[in-house]
Amino acid sequence: MIEIFHHLVYGLQIATTPTNLFYAFIGCLVGTLIGVLPGIGPAGGIALLIPLTFGKEPASAIILLAGIYYGAMYGGSTTSILLNVPGEAASVVTTLDGYQMAQKGRAGAALSIAALGSFIAGTIGLVLLMLLAPPLARAALKFGPAESFALMFFGLSTVTSLAGKSLRKGMVATTLGLMLSTVGSDLPTGIIRFTFGIANLMEGIDVVVLAIGLFAVSEVLTSTEEMAAGEFVVEKLSRIWLSLKEFMQSLGAIIRGSFLGFFIGVLPGAAHVTASFLSYTLEKKMASDPDNFGKGDIRGVAAPESANNAAACGALIPLLTLGLPASAVTAVLYSALLITGIRPSPFLFDKHPDVTWGLIGSMYIGNVMLLILNLPLVALWVKVLRTPARWLFPIVMVISFVGVYSVNASSLDLLMATGLGILGYIMRKLDYPLAPVILGFVLGVLMEQSLRQTLMISGGSLEIFWKSPIAMILFLLSAIFVVLPRFLARRKGMHLA
Amino acid sequence: MGNVTRKRGKMKARKWFMTLGIVLAAAMLLATGAAQAAYPDRTIEFIAPANPGGGWDMTCRMTSKTLQDAGLVSQPIVVVNKPGGFGVVAMTEMTKNRPQDQNTLVAFSAVLTTQMAVKKNPFTYRDVTPVAVLFVDYGTIAVKKDSQYKSFKELAEEWKKNPDKISFAGSSPPGGLDHMRIAMMAKALNIPLAKIRYVAFQGGADALAALLGGHVAAFVGEAGEIAGHAEAGTIRPVALLADRKLTGIFEKVPMAKEFGINVSSPNWRGFYAAPGMKKENVKYWEETLGKMVKTKQWEDVLKKQAWVGLFLSGDKLQKFLDEELTAYQNLAKELGLVK
Numbered sequence A: 001m002i003e004i005f006h007h008l009v010y011g012l013q014i015a016t017t018p019t020n021l022f023y024a025f026i027g028c029l030v031g032t033l034i035g036v037l038p039g040i041g042p043a044g045g046i047a048l049l050i051p052l053t054f055g056k057e058p059a060s061a062i063i064l065l066a067g068i069y070y071g072a073m074y075g076g077s078t079t080s081i082l083l084n085v086p087g088e089a090a091s092v093v094t095t096l097d098g099y100q101m102a103q104k105g106r107a108g109a110a111l112s113i114a115a116l117g118s119f120i121a122g123t124i125g126l127v128l129l130m131l132l133a134p135p136l137a138r139a140a141l142k143f144g145p146a147e148s149f150a151l152m153f154f155g156l157s158t159v160t161s162l163a164g165k166s167l168r169k170g171m172v173a174t175t176l177g178l179m180l181s182t183v184g185s186d187l188p189t190g191i192i193r194f195t196f197g198i199a200n201l202m203e204g205i206d207v208v209v210l211a212i213g214l215f216a217v218s219e220v221l222t223s224t225e226e227m228a229a230g231e232f233v234v235e236k237l238s239r240i241w242l243s244l245k246e247f248m249q250s251l252g253a254i255i256r257g258s259f260l261g262f263f264i265g266v267l268p269g270a271a272h273v274t275a276s277f278l279s280y281t282l283e284k285k286m287a288s289d290p291d292n293f294g295k296g297d298i299r300g301v302a303a304p305e306s307a308n309n310a311a312a313c314g315a316l317i318p319l320l321t322l323g324l325p326a327s328a329v330t331a332v333l334y335s336a337l338l339i340t341g342i343r344p345s346p347f348l349f350d351k352h353p354d355v356t357w358g359l360i361g362s363m364y365i366g367n368v369m370l371l372i373l374n375l376p377l378v379a380l381w382v383k384v385l386r387t388p389a390r391w392l393f394p395i396v397m398v399i400s401f402v403g404v405y406s407v408n409a410s411s412l413d414l415l416m417a418t419g420l421g422i423l424g425y426i427m428r429k430l431d432y433p434l435a436p437v438i439l440g441f442v443l444g445v446l447m448e449q450s451l452r453q454t455l456m457i458s459g460g461s462l463e464i465f466w467k468s469p470i471a472m473i474l475f476l477l478s479a480i481f482v483v484l485p486r487f488l489a490r491r492k493g494m495h496l497a
Numbered sequence B: 001m002g003n004v005t006r007k008r009g010k011m012k013a014r015k016w017f018m019t020l021g022i023v024l025a026a027a028m029l030l031a032t033g034a035a036q037a038a039y040p041d042r043t044i045e046f047i048a049p050a051n052p053g054g055g056w057d058m059t060c061r062m063t064s065k066t067l068q069d070a071g072l073v074s075q076p077i078v079v080v081n082k083p084g085g086f087g088v089v090a091m092t093e094m095t096k097n098r099p100q101d102q103n104t105l106v107a108f109s110a111v112l113t114t115q116m117a118v119k120k121n122p123f124t125y126r127d128v129t130p131v132a133v134l135f136v137d138y139g140t141i142a143v144k145k146d147s148q149y150k151s152f153k154e155l156a157e158e159w160k161k162n163p164d165k166i167s168f169a170g171s172s173p174p175g176g177l178d179h180m181r182i183a184m185m186a187k188a189l190n191i192p193l194a195k196i197r198y199v200a201f202q203g204g205a206d207a208l209a210a211l212l213g214g215h216v217a218a219f220v221g222e223a224g225e226i227a228g229h230a231e232a233g234t235i236r237p238v239a240l241l242a243d244r245k246l247t248g249i250f251e252k253v254p255m256a257k258e259f260g261i262n263v264s265s266p267n268w269r270g271f272y273a274a275p276g277m278k279k280e281n282v283k284y285w286e287e288t289l290g291k292m293v294k295t296k297q298w299e300d301v302l303k304k305q306a307w308v309g310l311f312l313s314g315d316k317l318q319k320f321l322d323e324e325l326t327a328y329q330n331l332a333k334e335l336g337l338v339k
Helices: A002-015 A018-036 A042-053 A058-075 A077-083 A089-103 A107-141 A145-156 A167-180 A207-228 A244-266 A271-286 A299-322 A328-339 A353-384 A389-408 A411-429 A435-458 A469-496 B002-037 B055-069 B085-097 B110-117 B152-161 B177-188 B204-212 B223-232 B279-292 B296-305 B314-334
Strands: B044-048 B077-081 B104-109 B129-144 B167-170 B197-200 B218-222 B235-241 B266-273 B308-313
Touching: A002 A018, A002 A107, A002 A353, A018 A042, A018 A058, A018 A077, A018 A353, A042 A058, A042 A328, A042 B055, A042 B077, A058 A077, A058 A107, A058 A299, A058 A328, A058 A353, A077 A089, A077 A107, A077 A299, A077 A353, A077 A389, A089 A107, A089 A207, A089 A271, A089 A299, A089 A435, A107 A244, A107 A299, A107 A353, A145 A271, A145 A435, A145 A469, A167 A435, A207 A389, A207 A411, A207 A435, A244 A271, A244 A299, A271 A299, A271 A435, A271 A469, A299 A328, A299 A353, A299 B204, A328 B055, A389 A411, A435 B197, B044 B055, B044 B085, B055 B077, B055 B104, B055 B129, B055 B266, B055 B279, B055 B296, B085 B104, B085 B110, B104 B110, B110 B177, B110 B266, B110 B314, B129 B152, B129 B177, B129 B204, B129 B223, B129 B279, B129 B314, B152 B235, B167 B177, B167 B204, B177 B197, B177 B218, B177 B314, B204 B218, B204 B223, B204 B235, B218 B223, B223 B235, B223 B296, B266 B279, B266 B308, B279 B308, B296 B308, B308 B314
Parallel strands: B044 B077, B044 B104, B167 B197, B167 B218
Antiparallel strands: B104 B266, B129 B218, B129 B235, B129 B266, B129 B308
């Protein structure tokens, strides 16, 4: 314990040299921008800035690049809340209540709780990272293909909390997402599916294209229609800042989201997405008034935003303690380390304490920087909503399409975003929820992959799932998630009768 | 009067200096223009046909860094990731959309050859301009630190007895390089190919995690991918699929052929360019990369990554690629991976 404290002091010493403070600040600033602008995500952003680290100390390089990572987690909620444009898959769930809050004139409160939640979660995540890294990394290795499949399956069960009135419609939307996820080259066999001979589809549909098309484009379409009919009203901004009551109301959600996000972050797979959807579901299930969710409940913003920040801390654990990147973003950090001349290995903490503890130290400082940077921005962002709708919507379209184009520089993506926008519009008209499509899409790829890896290992036998206690527990939890609320509802109904 | 003349003189002088200034500036512009005309005259693009973090990405990033550190290029280099279909997307882009591109190099490797051999890539090397091969990363088989199989011999014996029990984690799709490695070994051991349990993961790191978690019996991949873990002792490389011993961390690892399994599977890596790259520009890159592989910085990179230097360009490279492709095509047919 005392040893960890010494290490932390050492790390803070490295992180507080003027050069490293500067790098941490640049990282956080760029990260916030990458997070705010839909399109290029943290992995792409970090890869772009790797050349900036040439000739720098390894510790400075990783401090700068990691800053982009957790900085992007702060910024990611901004467009989700203000404009219903999720910049990345992890902030899709934030749109559910965040955008509703903005419509009710409480954008400021939503943005503030996202920033505060991110700060608290980032700090809790760091403390857990320091205390638990080695044992957790070992535990995470227990998650092989079979356990990963069970985890993704559990993730899918959160559809019950996203579906709104009709679970059936939620299932249909999830299935649509699962179907879209099969486009592209199939990893276990290498066979190309549903690409119609278009080379650009071989890597599948990009989640950013799907999220922006489905949410942003369809949002502009429906809002324009409402505007023409004179029905579109954004309520006047009541008060920019968060009230103490709102903060206290969200505190539990933030703390639960932090822990949940952190532990899911350590596991392989789509950590940020799973963490944000699961924490949202958890809050909704725990709430005494679950009906408020989806109508602008502040806990619905606080929980997922905290969870995805804490997941960023958790995701660093396999990289720092095992030298194994478990996600797309940490894979880029892994290459960045190699380029600076450090080979990530299980000895990273022993051999390069300046890098590991310097990074941890800088993340404490970076979190404070991000909070100071983001809170004043809230006042600026909410002004965006004062823009008259006839100007705002075209701007949203421009930002969205630039974002889509920035991912692959492909004009096909622009066409797809348009098509998906129309699909989203139809789904809204028919009262189908959109978030489950993203959920199914993101988890679908990994689910299929891990299921087939599992069956390859077992030679086609399903027995392998029985033999894994972790998988069985997760399946059981999924069943409880789906069945229990209906059971309770029925009993309640019987009482009333 | 005198005052006026003096004024006029001053004006004349000013005009003269201005003219001189303009002439000088123009001359400088022309001079820099002439200097810029030398190839490369604009930002160079390195395309990694995969996501950041993998082998192609590392090839691009390590090469661009070494070129810039050693001062061998006058223009900045940007690395662009263009993932898709194991290199097909990038190759389509170069052949269809920018066949005349003079400023772009694309990373390639034996992975592309195997994809061509099993016809999952509609192109061949004849469709582009191969520029150079820079280094080789040898295939290797590894087990977990506490695996019950102490040596390659034990692993091979068990595999022969119970093919069902030995699953291999690799990072290429079936028909890809890692799968071919296992298939070649199985063939040498007379194990029916249908009995092979090869599990494809998203990348070397994921395959390694599956090994460390005890979900598979063995790992198949390249020495560079596991150097860190081999050094730390968390995994044990039991055999090299190489026709030569390696130095450093892999010094004591035996070659598969020492156990009578004559399988050597190097993955070479390098760059190709657009089909229409001019001869003199190809030459520029052959020379520049040729200089780079002789630098101290590059030597350090090779050592750190457990890579082995191998420089091929020009006719030698063309011949090498032709032989490679034929060899893999024959192998794919023999292994029943293509009809």
